[in-house]
Amino acid sequence: MALEIIESCVNCWACEPLCPSKAIHEAKPHFLIDPDKCTECAGDFEDPQCATICPIEGAILNEDGNAMNPPGSLTGIPLQKLAA
Ligand code: SF4
Ligand code: SF4
Numbered sequence: 001m002a003l004e005i006i007e008s009c010v011n012c013w014a015c016e017p018l019c020p021s022k023a024i025h026e027a028k029p030h031f032l033i034d035p036d037k038c039t040e041c042a043g044d045f046e047d048p049q050c051a052t053i054c055p056i057e058g059a060i061l062n063e064d065g066n067a068m069n070p071p072g073s074l075t076g077i078p079l080q081k082l083a084a
Contacts, residue, residue, distance in 0.1 A: 002038035002063060003048055005031050009059040015050035024050060033060075 002023075005015075009030035016024045016031065021044075023037035033050070041048045051060045051068035057075065058067040072078045 001040050001042070002035035003033055003040060003050060003068065004035070004061045004063075004065075005033050005050075005059060006061060008056055009054075010056055012055065014053045014055065015060075018049040018053055020044035020049070030059075 005024070007030055011026070011030055013026075013031075016026065019038075020041060021037045021039050023034045023039075024031055025034065048060075048068065054060050054069060055074065057069045057071050057073060060068045062068055067073075
């Protein structure tokens with residue numbers, strides 16, 4: 001049970017201080033989540049704090065590989081509009 005940060009992370013530092021499990025660390029080329037430490041915030045917060053603060057759609061995935069903040073979820077711009 002762990003989230004994953006992928007390459008679209010822009011290394012903004014927003015998530016790192018919020019993690020109750022100290023599972024997030026700076027790395028190159030992007031921040032990483034230690035899967036052995038991430039609890040998905042269970043027992044500490046109702047929502048995964050890193051995904052709640054992350055400003056980049058698609059930068060954090062759930063354990064199924066799906067974006068916690070899918071395209072359009074933060075900008076409100078549906079994908080088809082971006083493609084147009
Ligand atoms: S889901 Fe919670 S425990 Fe896991 S990395 Fe994000 S903030 Fe840390
Ligand atoms: S909040 Fe998102 S973009 Fe910022 S460091 Fe964390 S994962 Fe990367």
